[in-house]
Amino acid sequence: MVYLFLSDNALENDTRNIINVFYPLAHIKVIRCQGQYTSLKSLLDTGEFAIHVQHKKLKPDAVQITTRLCDNRRVWTEGETVYGLPEGYIKDKAFKYGLKRCVLKLLTRYTGYRPPWGILTGIRPVKLVNQMRAQGVSAAEIWQYLTDELMLSNSKGSLLMEVSDIQQDVLASIARDGVNIYIGIPFCTSRCIYCSFVSQVMGTRNSNLEEYLNCLLEEIRCTGRMLGHAGIRPLNIYIGGGTPTSLDINQLRELLDCIRQSFSFEGVEEYNIEAGRPDTIDKDKLTLLYGYGINRLCINPQTFNEKTLKLIGRKHTARDIIDKYYIARKIGFKNINMDIIVGLPGEDDTMVANTLGFLDDLKPDSVTVHALAIKKGSHLKEKAVKSRNTLRHNYICNTAMVYDSLRKMDMIPYYLYRQKYMHGNEENIGFCRKGKEGLYNITTMEDSHSIIALGAGAISKAVLNNNRIERISNPKDTGVYVNRIHQVIDNKREMLEMLTLKNQ
Numbered sequence: 129m130v131y132l133f134l135s136d137n138a139l140e141n142d143t144r145n146i147i148n149v150f151y152p153l154a155h156i157k158v159i160r161c162q163g164q165y166t167s168l169k170s171l172l173d174t175g176e177f178a179i180h181v182q183h184k185k186l187k188p189d190a191v192q193i194t195t196r197l198c199d200n201r202r203v204w205t206e207g208e209t210v211y212g213l214p215e216g217y218i219k220d221k222a223f224k225y226g227l228k229r230c231v232l233k234l235l236t237r238y239t240g241y242r243p244p245w246g247i248l249t250g251i252r253p254v255k256l257v258n259q260m261r262a263q264g265v266s267a268a269e270i271w272q273y274l275t276d277e278l279m280l281s282n283s284k285g286s287l288l289m290e291v292s293d294i295q296q297d298v299l300a301s302i303a304r305d306g307v308n309i310y311i312g313i314p315f316c317t318s319r320c321i322y323c324s325f326v327s328q329v330m331g332t333r334n335s336n337l338e339e340y341l342n343c344l345l346e347e348i349r350c351t352g353r354m355l356g357h358a359g360i361r362p363l364n365i366y367i368g369g370g371t372p373t374s375l376d377i378n379q380l381r382e383l384l385d386c387i388r389q390s391f392s393f394e395g396v397e398e399y400n401i402e403a404g405r406p407d408t409i410d411k412d413k414l415t416l417l418y419g420y421g422i423n424r425l426c427i428n429p430q431t432f433n434e435k436t437l438k439l440i441g442r443k444h445t446a447r448d449i450i451d452k453y454y455i456a457r458k459i460g461f462k463n464i465n466m467d468i469i470v471g472l473p474g475e476d477d478t479m480v481a482n483t484l485g486f487l488d489d490l491k492p493d494s495v496t497v498h499a500l501a502i503k504k505g506s507h508l509k510e511k512a513v514k515s516r517n518t519l520r521h522n523y524i525c526n527t528a529m530v531y532d533s534l535r536k537m538d539m540i541p542y543y544l545y546r547q548k549y550m551h552g553n554e555e556n557i558g559f560c561r562k563g564k565e566g567l568y569n570i571t572t573m574e575d576s577h578s579i580i581a582l583g584a585g586a587i588s589k590a591v592l593n594n595n596r597i598e599r600i601s602n603p604k605d606t607g608v609y610v611n612r613i614h615q616v617i618d619n620k621r622e623m624l625e626m627l628t629l630k631n632q
């Protein structure tokens with residue numbers, strides 16, 4: 129248990145965010161308090177601690193922030209004076225950053241662990257750098273901001289700058305008009321223990337795959353017509369999930385045919401499908417995908433260690449991955465991505481190195497490295513909560529070793545994002561051979577293009593003038609999606625009207 133003593137509600141989110149960087153599953157009890165700090169040493173059990181946050185105006189524009197942590201042994205203190213604040217400073221960015229830095233320093237001293245991303249908890253750190261560059265901020269100033277203000281480690285600062293550099297060239301080469309299309313198939317053949325998506329296991333009692341597909345095809349046809357009338361063309365198309373290749377070959381053909389008939393393919397650069405699990409693809413399905421123009425294929429091993437594959441709920445072997453990969457190459461796929469996860473239960477550096485060895489032999493065009501995140505709704509989270517595991521991250525995997533290996537395979541880091549509750553407080557990052565950057569990944573993560581997202585749980589984003597973003601979400605539950613399909617299509621119409629107005 130972590131006790132958090134606050135004088136003001138507005139301090140809670142920022143303080144919590146930083147505590148979660150160290151203790152992702154911590155149970156935090158917030159206690160409102162006014163006035164002076166009181167040590168609670170004698171009341172706390174071993175492993176528990178309390179944090180007090182206080183702030184006091186020193187001058188009209190300067191505020192002293194003081195944070196204290198006590199456990200049942202001793203007390204630690206960290207403070208900072210923040211200058212240049214307005215009258216109602218509590219919601220001011222400079223004050224909030226000052227508060228976060230104090231809590232971060234306090235917990236760094238207490239745990240002996242320095243989080244590599246400092247106080248940066250947002251999911252799109254590269255976008256931040258790209259925006260600063262677009263505003264004309266120099267590289268030296270950006271570096272100072274990242275390492276001093278946000279307290280990033282030098283290695284994360286360099287990584288961000290490098291990814292941003294690589295993206296500048298790619299973004300400059302992509303047509304500015306056009307939209308990304310996302311099509312979701314939230315069905316899988318079994319459930320991975322870390323999965324927090326709404327995906328259903330196929331063939332179970334509640335599975336409504338047929339009805340779902342009928343509605344999805346309807347949404348695709350209507351959206352295609354509306355895009356055609358508005359003169360908006362697709363730039364990248366991404367079929368994701370779930371595992372879209374869990375569909376049988378006839379269903380898959382019907383889906384691909386509908387997409388082909390509904391959208392203009394004239395300007396489409398990247399046509400991607402997640403064939404995540406090798407047990408859902410065979411020569412016939414791969415030939416079908418290739419024939420319909422899919423030009424980027426994701427075959428996701430996650431790990432090549434048999435024991436782990438079983439443990440995480442995958443129903444395939446490492447051999448299946450290798451066999452399907454070579455079949456895909458033989459058919460002609462020239463752009464294959466593989467996802468791996470670091471921080472999987474029971475995996476140490478040697479096991480991760482084993483996975484990297486397989487990747488080195490197979491030579492995929494890109495590798496996306498995910499740091500395991502223990503998310504709400506996953507079996508892993510239930511287990512962790514049951515075992516009352518509120519300890520900070522388990523630092524068994526050396527991501528520097530993973531990135532070095534990928535660089536030795538002639539790959540460069542081209543996109544990056546973060547999530548809450550990630551293993552080792554790391555990041556998800558895409559590496560690729562030059563020229564094989566995932567365009568959908570970059571453009572959606574950087575919000576450079578709108579996304580028209582179809583299917584249950586899909587979230588559309590209209591990127592409007594002045595970087596304003598409007599989101600429209602489809603219902604997550606496939607049953608609700610089926611029941612509300614007309615409303616879903618009406619919402620899409622509204623979104624396309626917004627985009628049409630923007631283009632006028």
Ligand code: SF4
Pocket residue numbers: 315316318319320322323324325327369370371404405
């Ligand atoms: S393949 Fe992906 S969507 Fe399907 S269960 Fe595993 S993590 Fe979830």
